[in-house]
Amino acid sequence: MSELTFTPVIGIEIHIRLKTDTKIFCACSTDTDAPANTNICPVCMGLPGSLPRLNHNVVEKGMLAGMALHCTVQPRSLFFRKSYFYPDLPKGHQISQCDLPVVADGYIEVHDAEGKLKKIRVNHLHLEEDAAAMHHSASDGRLEGASTSYVDYNRAGMPLGEIVSEPDISSSAEAVEYAMNLQRRVRYAGASDADLDKGMMRFDANVSLKCSDGRWGRKVEVKNMNSFRALERAIEFEIKRQKKILQSGGEVLQETRHWNDAKGVTSASRVKEFYRKFIVEPDLPPLIVNQEWIDRVTAMMPEMPDVRANRYVHDMGLTQEAADILTDDKATADYFEACVKAGANPVRAANWVRTEVLRVLNETQKKISEFRVKPEVLAEIVRRVDDRKLSTTQAKEVFDYMCANDCVLDDVVKKLGITEGGVAGNALAEIISNVIKANPDVLAEIQSGKDTKGKKFKFLQGLVMKESKGQAKPQEVVEALTAALKK
Amino acid sequence: MELYKLDLYEASKGIKDRKFSAQELFESCRERIDSCEGKINAFITRTDNAEPITENPYGIFAGVPTVLKDNLCTNGIRTTAASRILGNWKPPYDATAWKYLREAGAVLMGKVNMDEFAMGNTCGNSAFGPTHNPNDISRIPGGSSGGSAAAVSAGYVPFSLGSDTGGSIRQPASYCGVYGMKPTYGMVSRYGLISYGSSLDQIGPFARTIRDIQLVMSVLAQYDPMDSSCFREKNPDFTHHEDASIKGKRIALVKEFQNFTLDAPIAEAMKKTQKVLEENGAIITEVSLPVVSKYAVACYYALAMSEAHTNLERYDGVRYGYTVNDAAGIKEMFERVRSYGFGSEVKSRIIAGTCLTEPSRCDEYYVAATKVRTLIAQEFIRAFGECDFILQPVTPSLPHKIGEEDEDAMKGYETDLYTLPVNLAGLPGLSFFTGYDDSTKLPVGLQLIGPRWSDSEILNAGMILERHLGSPKIADGGVK
């Protein structure tokens, strides 16, 4: 009997918080740092008599996010009421576009197991309101077995875009790449900050297995993943679990399961999900998006990261790896391009941004917008290195100083005692003479002709560079050292 | 003459001309309420225990008292929708309609009775007991806005507000002998109106003259961005034109309705009214509404209940209203709050709405009903290509005695056939007074409906009818 094989069939639903100042249906602030239950009003508290009012910017951010995923804007969409009883849902139903979304039919590319590009189809993105935040805890602070839940309605009515993929994903790796790529793209479009730590991006996955003997397991919906790692682990867990059932001849139940991140397992949901009733939201007439609006938003769309990376490779001569790193974050790519525009050599500017700028940002936990060294200044530093006005070591010293202090380039050069052009002439001759004197055995070896590979020469050259504090030009050191050794 | 007997126009003019003060009018109305309220039970909450407060002594209403149906939110004043589930809820905001009246100088005497969540047509389905018809206190005032109609009929106040989802203004207006206007859907902001069937609900006025209805409409019918269904292409003109005419207007009877039987006083009134219309130059014609006459009742209830059950999902005892404090879990809390809080009729409608929108039945019933609604709206558009207004009864019979409600609830719904289609198509409808029945002395009302946004034209026609049929008198309110 041949071994059974299983092909995972995975679809992902991703909720992203759309970037707006006010909630989707009322004028309350979306500030996530506000104290509990301060951003509330009759509408988001579901008070009797209150009515929803759709936020223009929510629609626009939804369009931007959709366009970033190659979706098409739908000229007419509708809102529905999706009912379930839960204290986080003030009206007892969620207003959602579930059935007739504002954008549809897109895709995101990921790499399959062989490293080939593969399209994951995006069915649609629809707009909806978030539920309130629930905190579960006992009076003594315990979480397990707590008898009370606390509700914070600040989150109720926050604008969400729910992005639903087709079941085109075949592995947890593809799922994570899909999610990361999606995050990058909606951030580029300015549609969402998609900050996982702030709960601005959340994942649900539909996982089923197709068996080589023709059996097809039922779809299991896994909920409650709040990080890429959780998405990956939950899918892997679910694939393993379902495989085991199918291998033993069992049947996979169609159900909703919750991912428990601490335990690393999924478990059948105890709460019965009542996504049963959809009626049209009678308080919101159809959402109409005309061509003029679509054109305006299309014009707002920035170049997407993959297109940008391609340009860096083909027009600027960067490696694919460098281009991918630079385009991962739009602000970084913008910074890099500003450097190039200010006259820096693209390949060298790319090296600086990748190694130095990102290192400092990482160390200081700052955003590139807050970064002291402006792209024009970095471009100037790169240019001076090219012109040999600064050695690489000097340039890094200048750069590090400027990262930590508010100052202008020329002052820093002066302050650090760097004479542009560096240590040369008599000063260099003196250093070389001292180095030779301090290493008579090395000198002897070189003069006896044993240093065929030039290793000993390189050793002395290094010492000279070090003594000059990097201010000597390497070419001059080589010339002067060669001359001194011939004496 | 006692001041409470004045209509809105006379009262506000009297105050502005300093013939009497707002205080005197207020006290006269309060005395009238005190003398009748024991018999009528129109109020849920009275707010007439203080000095009259008017925000605007120069406004259209300049200190004239009014009452509101208790499904209109009033900031800091108890609002119950006649349900136990709202308990003593005090809304933290005003309904837009009330805000507009307040700003125009109206003084609130209280919040009045209705069928719970506007579900009913007797004003007997209230957690606060039934309201009685001021023309005959053994009879129902109609509903759901029975309290608003009774208050105007009994002379408590010259005008009031109600809401109409399927006839809830027009039917009690007719039963109580006052004018009641259900405006075009989208004409008056619903913000702060506790929803029943959101796509059908509309707020409108009750008064004892057409001129007063016009006055109230001129204040109510303002655009409000808080209601996304409130719509305005141009502002309607509700000015009272004495010289308005219906000469050459085509006024139609519905062909299919003529197969239905009407009680004699109503059939009589239909004839009398046609005669008045013809004498004033109107042309009586006929239109056919086959889908409306056969499917509107089913369509209406399917949509109203589907919307209603979702509108009532919010009553869970967490943030407002009736609640329990010792539930072991959230499900128990919700069940206890809702089971005690809602009355039986409301529960039945919630269950019916839930049932219709279950995934297994949604297409067959709910979605089908939304399609039937499209057909109904189209049928009316076609009909109004052939006529200017439609004249029809409000109900096939006069108000029955309290306690004689039909056991078979669905049979009661059939009597709504004349009012429901208007809401399905979002049309304006005026319930007008035609006179008193000789034998019962009960008022008899009829209905004039028109195409969307024809509200002011309907009122012009109504003014001519009032001139020839006479205005209603203040009912005795059980006090001889």
Next chain:
Amino acid sequence: MKLSREEVNDIALESRLLLTEKELDGAVKYINNFLDILDSFKELDLTNVEPFSFAEALECPLREDKVKAFTNTQGIFNESEHVDGSYFKVPRIMED
């Protein structure tokens, strides 16, 4: 009868309603009666009819994305018996 007592009771529970025997009797009658009436829709050809109709070919008005804080949040808090500090407190979700 389209719906049995049990089915109606299940729907009631879904709507978080516990019915008395009398209420259940009434609801069963009410709903079955109602569904019979709704069967009349089957006489109509609805295949090409637009669903979800609105009163008018209305377009959803859009609100400017500008914060306007509600000033009477205290009025909201005052109405709840479940306020605890700055939170609303409810029994823990413990579904069977």
